[in-house]
Amino acid sequence: MSNELLKIKNLKTSFRIGDEYYAAVDDVTLTLNKNEVLGIVGESGSGKSALAFSIMRLHTRAKIEGEISLNNQNIVQMSKSKLNKIRGDEMAMIFQDPLTALNPLMPIGRQIEETLFLHNKKLGQQGRKERAIELLNLVGILRAERVYEQFPHELSGGMRQRVIIAIAIANDPELLIADEPTTALDVTIQAQILDLIRELKEKIHAGIILITHDLGVVAEMADRVAVMYAGQVVEIAPVDRLFENPLHPYTKSLLNSVPTEGQDRLHVIQGVVPTLKNLPRTGCRFAERIPWVDASHHEDNPTLHEVESGHFVRCTCYEHFYFPDNKEELENGIS
Amino acid sequence: MAFLEVKDLQVYFPVKGGIFNRTVDHIKAVDGVSFEMEQGKTYGLVGESGSGKSTTGRAIIGLEEITSGQVLFDGKDITDKKTKNKAFRKDVQMIFQDPYSSLNPRKRVLDIVAEPLRNFEKLSKFEERKRVQELLDIVNVSPDSIFKYPHEFSGGQRQRIGVARAIALKPKLIIADEPVSALDVSVQAQVLNFLQEIQKELNLTYLFISHDLGVVKHMCDNISIMYKGRYVEQGSTKDIFENPQHIYTKRLIAAIPDINPRNREKQFEFRKEVADEYRKSFNHYFDSNGLAFALQSISDTHKVALPEKG
Numbered sequence: 001m002s003n004e005l006l007k008i009k010n011l012k013t014s015f016r017i018g019d020e021y022y023a024a025v026d027d028v029t030l031t032l033n034k035n036e037v038l039g040i041v042g043e044s045g046s047g048k049s050a051l052a053f054s055i056m057r058l059h060t061r062a063k064i065e066g067e068i069s070l071n072n073q074n075i076v077q078m079s080k081s082k083l084n085k086i087r088g089d090e091m092a093m094i095f096q097d098p099l100t101a102l103n104p105l106m107p108i109g110r111q112i113e114e115t116l117f118l119h120n121k122k123l124g125q126q127g128r129k130e131r132a133i134e135l136l137n138l139v140g141i142l143r144a145e146r147v148y149e150q151f152p153h154e155l156s157g158g159m160r161q162r163v164i165i166a167i168a169i170a171n172d173p174e175l176l177i178a179d180e181p182t183t184a185l186d187v188t189i190q191a192q193i194l195d196l197i198r199e200l201k202e203k204i205h206a207g208i209i210l211i212t213h214d215l216g217v218v219a220e221m222a223d224r225v226a227v228m229y230a231g232q233v234v235e236i237a238p239v240d241r242l243f244e245n246p247l248h249p250y251t252k253s254l255l256n257s258v259p260t261e262g263q264d265r266l267h268v269i270q271g272v273v274p275t276l277k278n279l280p281r282t283g284c285r286f287a288e289r290i291p292w293v294d295a296s297h298h299e300d301n302p303t304l305h306e307v308e309s310g311h312f313v314r315c316t317c318y319e320h321f322y323f324p325d326n327k328e329e330l331e332n333g334i335s
Numbered sequence: 336m337a338f339l340e341v342k343d344l345q346v347y348f349p350v351k352g353g354i355f356n357r358t359v360d361h362i363k364a365v366d367g368v369s370f371e372m373e374q375g376k377t378y379g380l381v382g383e384s385g386s387g388k389s390t391t392g393r394a395i396i397g398l399e400e401i402t403s404g405q406v407l408f409d410g411k412d413i414t415d416k417k418t419k420n421k422a423f424r425k426d427v428q429m430i431f432q433d434p435y436s437s438l439n440p441r442k443r444v445l446d447i448v449a450e451p452l453r454n455f456e457k458l459s460k461f462e463e464r465k466r467v468q469e470l471l472d473i474v475n476v477s478p479d480s481i482f483k484y485p486h487e488f489s490g491g492q493r494q495r496i497g498v499a500r501a502i503a504l505k506p507k508l509i510i511a512d513e514p515v516s517a518l519d520v521s522v523q524a525q526v527l528n529f530l531q532e533i534q535k536e537l538n539l540t541y542l543f544i545s546h547d548l549g550v551v552k553h554m555c556d557n558i559s560i561m562y563k564g565r566y567v568e569q570g571s572t573k574d575i576f577e578n579p580q581h582i583y584t585k586r587l588i589a590a591i592p593d594i595n596p597r598n599r600e601k602q603f604e605f606r607k608e609v610a611d612e613y614r615k616s617f618n619h620y621f622d623s624n625g626l627a628f629a630l631q632s633i634s635d636t637h638k639v640a641l642p643e644k645g
Contacts, residue, residue, distance in 0.1 A: 043519040044490075157384075186383040186546060191590040191606060213519060216549075216592030220599055239596045257524035258594065259553035265531075266524035266553075272489050 005207040006032040006055070006175055011066035013047075013054045015276065021063055022276045024050040026231040028066075029304075032175070037201065037208045039222030039239070041215060041254070045273045047231040048211045052177050055209070056093055057083055070175060089119040091175040092168040097184055098160035102152040108163055109148035112136070115170045135166040138203075140196055158189035165196065169204060176206045182217065194221060215258055219243055224310070227251045230274060230285040233304070237311040247313045249293070249321040250286050256323070267323065284315040292324050293317055337371035337407070338540060339395070339508060344368045344404035346387070346394045364390040366564035366626070367404075374507065377534070377541040379555035379572075381548060381587065387564040388544050389432075392510045395542070396427050408508075425455050428501040432513035434493035438485040444471070444496060445481040451503045470499040474529065491522035495529065502533060510542045515550060527554060548591050552576060557636075560584050565627040567620075570637035580639040582620045583627075585609050 008030040014021035025047045032038050042048045053059050055068055057075055068075040070091060075083070095101040103111060112132040116123055123131065129148070136144035139162040152160055161181065168176060178197065182190040194217065201208060210221055218225055219239065226236040227250065235248040246252050256267035271289045279285065284298040302315035345368075347361040365387045372378055382388040393399045395406055397413070406413050413423050428451075431437035438447055448467045452458060458466065468478035474495040476488075485493055494514065501509055511530070515523040527550065533539060545551050551558055552572055559569040560583065568581040579585045589609040593602045619642070621627060627640040 043521060187548070187590040188383060188586060191592075194592075195603075195606075214592065215520070216594050219594045219596045220592045220602065222596075243594065243596050254520060255594075257521045259524075259527070259549050260594065263553070266528055268525045268528060269521040272491075 003033045004031055005034045005036075005071065006030075006209075007067070007069045008055070009067040011051070011054060011064070011068060013050055013059065014063045014065075015059075016061065016063075017277060022279070024062075024231050024276055025054060028228075028231075028233055030226060030233065030236070032207045032209060034174070034207050035201070035205050036224065037210055037222045039218035039225040040209060040211045040228060041213060041218050041225060042228035043213060043254075043273055045230075045275070046228040048228050049179055050231075051228070052093070052179050052209065052211055055175075055177060056087060056091065058093075085119070088115045088173075089171045090173055091177065092171070092173040094161075094165055094168045094176065094178040094181045096180040098157055098164055099152075099184070101164050102160060104152050107149055107151055108136075108155070109133075111163070112167050112170060115167055119171045131170070132166075135170055136163070138169075138200075139163070139166045140192070141166075157185055158192065161185060161189075161193055162196070165193075165200070169200060169206075172204050172206075174206055175209070177209045177211070179211045180213070181210070183212070183214070190217075197221070215255065227254070230279055232285060232314060233312075234286065234314045235312065236304070241308070241311050245311075247307060247311075247318045248286075248315070249290050249318060252321065252323075253290075284317055286315070287317065290317070290321065293321055338374040338409065339372040340405075340407040341368060341370050341391075341395065342405040342407070344391065344394060344406065345402040346390050346399050347402040363564050364399075365394060367629075368561075368564075368566055369630075370559060370566075370569065372508075372540055372542070374540050375534070375538050376557065377543055377555045379551035379558040380542060380544045380561060381546065381551055381558060382561035383546060385563075386561045388546075388561050389512050391561070392429070392512050392542055392544050396429050396510055397424075398429075421455065425451075425504045426507045428504065428506040428509050430494075430497055430501050430509060430511040430514045433517050434490050434497055435517070437497055438493055440485055443482050443484060444476075447485070447496060448481075448499050448503060451500060455504055466503070467499075470503055471496075473502070473533065474499045489522070490518050491525050494518060494522075494526050498526070498529070498533075502537065502539075505537060506539070508540045508542065510544070512544045513546070514543075516545065516547060523550070530554070548587060560587065563626055565640065566630055566638075567627040567640045568638065569630060570634075574634070574637040578637070580633065580637070580641075581627075582609075582613050582616055586613050 008028055011025055011028045012023050013025040014023040028051060040048045054064055064076050109132050112135055113128045116128045116131055133144045133148055136147055141147050141159060141162055182193050185193060212218060222239045225239050225242045226233045227248065229250045235251045246255055253267055253269045257269065259266060269289055283300060284302045287298050297320040298317045299315050304312040304314050306312050344365055346365040347363050349358040350360040350362060352359040368391055380388045380391060390399055394401050401414050408423055445467050448470055449463050452463055452466060467481055471478045476492055476495055515526050518526060534541065543551060543554055555572055558572055558575045560567050562583050568575065568584045575584060579588055586609050589606045628642050630638040630640050632638050
């Protein structure tokens with residue numbers, strides 16, 4: 001397929017704890033097309049950021065197995081010098097925390113110019129300054145000339161996030177990874193930043209991976225959604241199918257725990273997200289959090305099943321899943 | 336008589352500067368806020384960061400010095416140092432935003448939860464431990480874990496330990512400052528459900544401070560919207576969500592992401608309209624300093640900050 005930008009196949013990212021490696025991302029297979037927004041949702045500890053960092057190869061000590069190819073170049077085996085060439089150029093990342101992602105000792109302008117300088121040697125000093133100001137205008141910063149000379153601490157959170165976006169799109173990347181880009185921001189600012197990302201998508205035609213735990217953000221932004229639990233993708237579907245016809249028990253539970261109209265009690269998922277060391281490595285990883293579903297309904301080695309065009313679900317337990325009524329739930333205890 | 340009455344509360348922070356570090360200016364964090372609360376209900380206080388919502392909560396409980404105004408709790412003025420007695424400190428408790436920094440990492444759970452008990456009640460070691468275990472049982476944290484340290488718990492569990500500490504003295508009012516914003520949705524659901532349950536059990540009143548309108552809508556009977564230290568709108572949850580009058584309220588509501596992807600286009604349009612209206616009618620809704628006007632009643636439950644002649 002010529003439209004395919006990023007292809008991830010059987011990706012496994014493991015970290016060493018003590019003498020053993022534990023996989024934080026396990027058997028993830030994904031594709032991202034040009035001009036598409038892929039949402040990745042999951043709770044903290046589900047491996048969504050570990051996945052993003054693997055794609056950017058930002059982990060320093062992790063063991064990465066499998067295949068990640070961006071425009072048919074394999075990132076997993078790429079040399080450092082080659083990586084430095086494509087990071088910030090072909091692929092770029094928007095980080096979660098606008099406070100810590102900028103260098104506090106460097107003026108905004110120079111931080112933007114740094115990426116321009118590294119990837120576009122032809123641009124002179126004047127050209128870089130012009131481009132930096134153009135970028136600041138593009139991300140909706142008023143008085144860009146002034147902001148160009150300011151330091152990060154002089155800007156508000158929303159403005160800083162805009163600067164980070166400006167840096168990320170400086171070289172018109174083909175792949176943009178946004179790791180919780182609005183989590184640290186107020187709702188009104190969040191709406192503005194999301195609008196901005198949407199506009200930019202039209203302008204620079206990038207493929208975007210949007211990582212978030214906010215289902216509302218995903219519903220508004222994504223074309224396709226992958227739901228992650230315990231390092232695995234448990235469901236992947238076009239956005240309207242996922243919200244209309246969620247299949248995996250985890251997706252259902254997650255959707256049910258968001259406050260919506262006419263709900264007395266919110267659904268609570270039993271237990272906690274297992275830590276990296278205690279992850280069940282065989283069988284359905286969500287099984288222990290839905291103990292009322294009979295063990296025989298889970299697969300021994302859950303794989304993704306295509307239930308309708310483009311809609312995949314892991315494990316067969318979804319066919320037998322139901323929400324226990326309140327009484328039963330209460331008896332089982334909340335935690 | 337209202338359970339808690341706040342009259343024209345002002346909290347100003349001095350801005351120091353000049354040659355002798357004199358006070359050159361004030362930041363008006365809370366600038367003339369009045370409201371009443373009834374027992375057993377949940378009141379939401381919503382605003383963006385910097386709007387003064389947390390300062391309002393902290394001023395009521397006495398963590399910030401009040402510049403002027405009155406806070407009447409059960410009819411007693413508690414801004415007066417003489418009457419701000421032990422009973423008040425016992426009846427009003429707070430749940431903090433960040434479960435990772437609001438528990439002392441060097442104390443055991445037992446010491447954390449028992450601290451208010453040690454301050455106010457003379458219990459023997461044995462009784463104290465029993466009470467702590469009961470409290471942990473209420474918040475669904477295993478009572479066996481009293482000798483553990485905070486780092487051994489997950490975010491949701493820590494927040495529930497914070498709640499256990501807050502309810503240890505059976506308070507009447509709990510000020511919850513963004514109690515769930517640091518938590519994942521599933522854990523958030525757990526804490527919210529739980530807050531509702533103990534409210535019924537103990538007839539608690541909550542002042543629920545949050546920037547998340549979805550959560551506030553779910554929890555609260557009454558909502559106030561704050562902007563730059565002043566109230567812009569106050570009303571029942573129904574008033575605010577079905578009949579928002581102030582442009583700022585509309586803007587906040589429009590900014591909530593819709594969970595149904597089918598409404599996407601509609602939501603964008605709506606947001607654009609509201610943004611346009613906000614730009615055009617800003618001068619109509621705010622005075623020359625960009626602050627909100629005084630509140631005016633438009634129905635029994637609903638008050639909006641509008642200029643004198645509408």
